[in-house]
Amino acid sequence: MTAPVTGPALLPASMRFIQRDWLSCNQLVLFDAEGATLIDSGYVKNAAETVALVRAALATNAGALPLTRVINTHLHSDHCGGNAALASAFGCAIIVPEASSRAVADWDEEALTYRATGQRCDPFAATGSIAPGDTFRAGGVEWMAHAAPGHDPESLIFHCPELAVLVSADALWERGFGVIFPELAGESGFAEQGAVLDLIESLQPRVVVPGHGPVFADAPAAIRHARSRLAAMAADPVRHARSALKVLIKYRLLDLERERLDAMIGELATARIMVDAAGLLEMTPAAALAWAADELVAQGQLRRDGEWLVDA
Ligand SMILES: [Zn+2]
Structure with a gap:
């Protein structure tokens, strides 16, 4: 703040x-x-x-x-x-x-x-x-x-x-x-x-x-x-897409502060930029969003609270 x-x-x-x-x-x-x-x-x-x-x-x-x-x-x-x-x-x-x-x-x-x-x-x-x-x-x-x-x-x-x-x-x-x-x-x-x-x-x-x-x-x-x-x-557009997905999910949690992963996937799995980025990763949007959340948790940018993702 x-x-x-x-x-x-x-x-x-x-x-x-x-x-x-x-x-x-x-x-x-x-x-x-x-x-x-x-x-x-x-x-x-x-x-x-x-x-x-x-x-x-x-x-x-x-x-x-x-x-x-x-x-x-x-x-x-x-x-x-x-x-x-x-x-x-x-x-x-x-x-x-x-x-x-x-x-x-x-x-x-x-x-x-x-x-x-x-x-x-x-x-x-x-x-x-x-x-x-x-x-x-x-x-x-x-x-x-x-x-x-x-x-x-x-x-x-x-x-x-x-x-x-x-x-x-x-x-x-x-x-x-x-x-x-x-x-x-x-x-x-x-x-x-x-x-x-x-x-x-x-x-x-x-x-x-x-x-x-x-x-x-x-x-x-x-x-x-x-x-x-x-x-x-x-040189590596797929890496750029991975990083973009993480940026966007981190940004969303900065805004919402906490959100259930399934709710986030429900909201974002049809969002155009998420769909496009997931396509570059050759993943479904749901899988790509879950992957990005996992990565952010592993990096300490987010944490899990049961089913919830929480901004860290
Ligand atoms: Zn801008």
Whole structure:
């Protein structure tokens, strides 16, 4: 539950980084005279905490600055689960990647991947969209949106050339990057992720604000690490699928805290991404889910309580 508000010396005073845990992505608050912009909003389970953290950030800078908009890098459940609560608390605009705006308007939970991953998200309305090549001003500087397919075909990353700051979402963390979801469905994703790493390298960021984990300055080291992980994944897609299944089951238990294995299998055995990942493992979805749970228990990430799986 600890969610320290940090303002690393790496970022100017017009930017406040809020580091969260794994269930909720990090937030970046960008201050301008007329109001603040928030990048990404965390998971729905932590929505009230997100509102409180953002309210605190707004109060500590120039009185009670209004939150004028939320801009999402992508619409995975851990990046937009606070959108509805923030819109209700602050009356702010909600800006989503243009490629995802139809799915939001229709609230298509399959296209938005919530059903496919067994995750949750409060429905929200988008008031605008942003596409690769678009720019916006926030925190007193100009940002450009770049396409960042690989982890999510519709994801964006935001780059500020003036300060050489990159908001990298799940395309680059200090130690790794998000699951390459298209590959689970038999679509290309590793090549796209490699191109995104090339793009990030070419941008030469001085500071990277990732979707998860701490802000970091050594982008070249992070890119080297990410490239070696990506090469290992591309060389062994089955291993990537195994690891994706474990990530998704651990994530589900971070959300639910405890769930009966049979209930989880009942819920997830028809979820698209689970079915696809199990297919790569040449297992039935039920067998693959039981295998992933066993592995997580063996690694101490989960524990068993009779028929129940419990987050550890
Ligand atoms: Zn993501």
